[in-house]
Amino acid sequence: MAITKICGIETEFGILLRGAGESNPIAASSLLINAYVNELARAGSSFGPTPKVGWDFEDETPGNDARGTAPAGTMAPEVETHLVNAVLTNGARYYVDHAHPELSTPECAEARSVVKFDRSAEMILVRSMEAAKRLLPDGQEIVVYKNNSDRKGNSYGCHENYLMDRAVPFGRVVTHVMPHFITRQIFTGAGKVGSEAPGISVADVPYQLTQRADFFEEEVGLETTLKRPIVNTRDEPHSDAQKYRRLHVICGDANLSEIATYLKVGTTALVLSMVEDDFLPREFVFNAPVAVMRGVSYDTTLRRAWELVDGTTATALDVQWELFDRARKYAEEVGLECVGDDVGRDVLHRWETVLAGLESDPMSLADQVDWVAKYRLIDGYRERHDLSWDDARLAAMDLQYHDLRPAKSLARRAGLQTLVTDDEAALGMSEPPSDTRAYFRGKCLQKWADDIVAANWDSLVFDIGRDPLRRVPMMEPTRGTEAHVGSLLAGCATPAELLDKLGS
Amino acid sequence: MAEREQKKKPAREKGEEEIAETPEPSEKGEKLKAELDDLLDEIDDVLETNAEDFVKSYVQKGGQ
Numbered sequence: 001m002a003i004t005k006i007c008g009i010e011t012e013f014g015i016l017l018r019g020a021g022e023s024n025p026i027a028a029s030s031l032l033i034n035a036y037v038n039e040l041a042r043a044g045s046s047f048g049p050t051p052k053v054g055w056d057f058e059d060e061t062p063g064n065d066a067r068g069t070a071p072a073g074t075m076a077p078e079v080e081t082h083l084v085n086a087v088l089t090n091g092a093r094y095y096v097d098h099a100h101p102e103l104s105t106p107e108c109a110e111a112r113s114v115v116k117f118d119r120s121a122e123m124i125l126v127r128s129m130e131a132a133k134r135l136l137p138d139g140q141e142i143v144v145y146k147n148n149s150d151r152k153g154n155s156y157g158c159h160e161n162y163l164m165d166r167a168v169p170f171g172r173v174v175t176h177v178m179p180h181f182i183t184r185q186i187f188t189g190a191g192k193v194g195s196e197a198p199g200i201s202v203a204d205v206p207y208q209l210t211q212r213a214d215f216f217e218e219e220v221g222l223e224t225t226l227k228r229p230i231v232n233t234r235d236e237p238h239s240d241a242q243k244y245r246r247l248h249v250i251c252g253d254a255n256l257s258e259i260a261t262y263l264k265v266g267t268t269a270l271v272l273s274m275v276e277d278d279f280l281p282r283e284f285v286f287n288a289p290v291a292v293m294r295g296v297s298y299d300t301t302l303r304r305a306w307e308l309v310d311g312t313t314a315t316a317l318d319v320q321w322e323l324f325d326r327a328r329k330y331a332e333e334v335g336l337e338c339v340g341d342d343v344g345r346d347v348l349h350r351w352e353t354v355l356a357g358l359e360s361d362p363m364s365l366a367d368q369v370d371w372v373a374k375y376r377l378i379d380g381y382r383e384r385h386d387l388s389w390d391d392a393r394l395a396a397m398d399l400q401y402h403d404l405r406p407a408k409s410l411a412r413r414a415g416l417q418t419l420v421t422d423d424e425a426a427l428g429m430s431e432p433p434s435d436t437r438a439y440f441r442g443k444c445l446q447k448w449a450d451d452i453v454a455a456n457w458d459s460l461v462f463d464i465g466r467d468p469l470r471r472v473p474m475m476e477p478t479r480g481t482e483a484h485v486g487s488l489l490a491g492c493a494t495p496a497e498l499l500d501k502l503g504s
Numbered sequence: 505m506a507e508r509e510q511k512k513k514p515a516r517e518k519g520e521e522e523i524a525e526t527p528e529p530s531e532k533g534e535k536l537k538a539e540l541d542d543l544l545d546e547i548d549d550v551l552e553t554n555a556e557d558f559v560k561s562y563v564q565k566g567g568q
Binding site: 012014015016025097098099100145148149150151152154155156157159224225250376377380381384391392393395396397399400407408410413414415 | 540541543544546547550551552555556558559561562563564565566567568
């Protein structure tokens with residue numbers, strides 16, 4: 001029986017310090033996050049994040065490989081411990097990663113919750129930009145972009161994470177997620193003018209479905225910054241490693257469309273549940289996965305068929321329809337508890353609607369799919385002004401689609417459907433989800449930030465002024481929910497009481 | 505796999521498109537076009553003023 005698909009998204013944002021000439025992105029990222037954290041702390045809000053609480057790197061092992069051993073020559077990702085790293089009261093982590101601001105949502109129990117906290121993350125970035133602007137000299141501002149490429153060959157990620165049953169052989173996971181990752185691009189793509197792959201000109205690819213496909217060079221591997229693999233093998237469960245693995249997905253685009261984020265996470269959670277329950281009889285093994293990954297992204301007609309190792313061919317839509325049909329059958333025969341019953345049914349409904357739209361008239365999805373929404377704006381502008389696809393104004397519009405400043409964002413003007421209200425998302429800036437261990441983390445930070453010296457995904461470290469520091473492990477992502485610990489936390493006036501009751 | 509065989513919808517010839525779409529503009533098509541025109545007017549006001557410099561200055565290294 002598939003386990004609950006606890007999931008979340010970590011987004012690296014593009015950043016520019018405007019009005020200051022050359023800018024140092026690391027300094028700008030630090031300033032941005034510190035401005036947010038310090039402003040909330042100064043406001044004395046009990047829901048504010050706590051600059052005192054740093055990230056605890058105790059359990060970070062990004063070099064572990066799900067295949068057991070990494071091939072020789074593999075570069076393990078570095079863990080940087082010296083840059084800004086805040087843990088927020090909604091259970092999220094907000095930090096400087098390499099040269100980008102990054103926000104990881106709290107652990108969520110289903111796809112709609114991920115959409116909500118992804119929206120909350122955008123709001124946190126918007127407020128950070130405003131706070132930073134108040135600190136900067138007149139004429140300067142920090143601007144954040146929710147995209148994945150600078151159009152010059154540099155990419156930064158929007159990674160997804162899904163909790164999986166460790167008992168499932170990793171090879172089976174790879175077999176089935178590979179075709180899903182390659183073909184889901186038709187609705188997860190955020191769109192891009194041109195290509196950054198070597199040797200591909202704007203005449204070859206004037207516009208493609210995704211931001212990221214250009215940057216994938218391997219099928220399976222551990223890297224995230226070079227020779228990026230379609231299936232990443234990082235084996236760092238941030239939970240009980242005997243029971244769980246965390247599938248780390250690095251090939252997706254950052255979406256502005258809530259429907260796109262919803263489907264990206266919702267369909268992937270369904271596919272992974274079917275993998276766990278061995279419910280996918282048909283294997284779509286492409287002859288050349290890396291070439292097909294790019295080819296799907298370059299084919300805006302969605303009509304191209306790709307060769308499979310069994311000698312047959314399939315279009316991206318063929319693969320998605322097959323996965324959808326199996327998921328519908330899975331819902332009938334097994335149920336959708338592992339992805340949330342209501343959300344699971346709604347994801348199925350929207351998945352079908354979007355596939356049907358892509359099949360009959362992709363442009364009908366301009367209010368749901370980012371690549372279509374962006375294409376509609378850019379192609380409309382191109383026709384109006386009779387521009388060629390390599391005109392800088394179209395490249396600028398491509399970037400500006402992702403500008404998070406409400407006054408500048410083109411995505412905000414594109415008429416995209418929404419799933420969550422502004423009020424819900426605003427609450428999510430400070431309130432954790434109630435149905436995962438993020439609840440325990442967030443609520444403890446709201447109540448006792450001064451007594452917590454460090455936090456990470458699977459533990460909190462308390463300093464209650466006596467004895468050594470006390471670490472409270474949280475190895476079960478589905479525990480520590482409001483149902484589990486709500487009354488316990490409400491009944492404790494001090495962290496010492498909590499620790500006594502927990503017996504730690 | 506013949507990478508170059510793909511049809512490129514965005515690159516389709518402008519003339520071709522006009523021939524295909526001008527004869528019987530449907531009511532729905534007209535409405536969509538009017539909506540897009542309004543939208544393009546609206547975004548005209550917020551677009552980056554110096555596109556070339558902006559695109560050139562947008563450099564993002566060190567990402568995953």
